[in-house]
Amino acid sequence: MSLQKVTLLREEIKSYNEYPFNIPVIKNFEELDFLNNVTFFVGENGSGKSTLLESIAVKCEFNISTGSRNNIYKNDVDEPTLSNYLRLSWLPKVNNGFFLRAESFYNFATYLDELNEQVPDDVLKPYGGISLHKQSHGESFLSLFNNRLGNKRAIYLLDEPEAALSPARQLALLKIIRDLSIKDNTQFIIATHSPILLGYPNATILSFDEDEIKETSYEMTDHYQITKYFLDNPKGMLNQLFKED
Structure with a gap:
């Protein structure tokens, strides 16, 4: 791994009564060691996983909408306050990488189209020569992964990459992650709800569902357990869900 540790500079925080420091996981956060080339953040909405991932992206100087250090364009996403209070420890320091924020991917696709007007064909060639806006959402995501997830010794931060991917294409993403993490010594940190990616x-x-970040196993995640229960007994689960009081 290149990113070894993330530390919260607690002595610089004046109050834990305001967002994001009032999120239980953030309030109790001190430091997080990365011991694996592939790390997943899991947890319910509002648990703090995306807030921490976005803050790491800011410290890496990646574009907070979606992009790398070299993708400079106006975005509508505010930088998370938490990033001002984080310290990243590297061995060695890595500048290559990319941040994907699924909900603002539109901004990145528009940015590429604007660049393509200045340098026709060259910008979009690695994406199949077609604007990402003219591809299906899933196709555009895979075009991005196949093009941008390829630098040796890089770090990739992905926030809910499954948002546009069918189950089959989530499997394709797993193959991309495996090939890069094994062959090119890259590091992935991924916030996800997908039992396939997990x-x-x-x-x-790493689970964010309690007061502290805790490592868990695949089979112990709610994502696995709820999905398995549903697939094993869909009628029973739906009857229970829809049962009138």
Whole structure:
């Protein structure tokens, strides 16, 4: 791994009564060691996983909408306050990488189109020669992964990459992650709700669902347990869910 540790500079925080420091996981956060090339953040909405991932992206100087250090364009996403209070420890320091924020991917696709007007064909060639806006959402995501997830010794931060991907294409993303993490010594930190992505072998899974970040196993995640229960007994689960009081 290149990113070894993330530390919260607690002595500089004046109050834990305001967002994001009032999130239980952040309030109790001190430091987090990365011991694996592939790490997943899991937890319910509002648990703090995306807030921490976005803050790491800011410290890496990646574009907070979606992009790398070299993708400079106006975005509508505010930088998370938490980033001002984090220290990243590297060995060695890595500048290559990319941050994907699924909900603002539109901004990145528009940015590429604007660049393509200045340098026709060259910008979009790695994406199949077609504007990402003219591809399906899933196709555009895979075009991005196949093009931008390829630098040796890089770090990739992905926030809910499954948002546009069918189950089959989530499996395709797993293959991309495996090929890069093994062959090119890259590091992935991924916030996800996908039980398919979480099935990546030997990954570290960190749960944000309690008061502290805790490592968990694949089979112990709600994502796995609820999905398995539903697939094993869909009628029973739906009857229970829809049962009138």
